[in-house]
Amino acid sequence: MITPDTVPPDGYSIVPDSLGKFYDVFSGASWVGNVTLCFTYDESWLTGPEDSLRLFHYHDSSWGDVTVDGSPDTDQNTLCGRTATLSPFIIAEPYCCELRGDVTGDGLVKVADITFLIAYVWRGGPPPNCSLHADVTGDDPTYVNVADVTFLIAYVFRGGPPPVACP
Secondary structure: OOOOOOOOOOOEEEEOOOOOOOEEOOOOOOOOOOEEEEEEOOHHHOOOOHHHOEEEEEEOOEEEEOEOOOOOEOOOOEEEEEEOOOOEEEEEEEOOOOOOOOOOOOOOOOHHHHHHHHHHHHHOOOOOOOHHHHOOOOOOOOOOOHHHHHHHHHHHHHOOOOOOOOO
């Protein structure tokens, strides 16, 4: 039986994490073979790249990835999976937070990370692969802003406090 305490698959977090949302799908109909199910999601729920989303199905006391090729559809914000049975489903994304401030993903917090954040915040540069890494103040991973850049500059150049720990 799945409960709100059921742990998502290793390396993944439930989307949206704040709601711990499970989809419990059932039907009185019978069928042979697989059924395809699609769920919608909101991009604001994500902390990482949208195309990394996966659909997991809880069956036989474990989570299995049932995501179909070509999913998610990032234009329609839908994620589809195929399975032979119905039961709880979750939308999940890889858990990306290892070191806040390391927006370049090299395992260190340094000048290159500041440069990357400045390009993103002020120059329309590419978003970080993990918005949790860019949210160095820990206030809101969906809105990386000047406060995060300023905090990171103070840490790297002035010996300020380190970025907050990952959740």
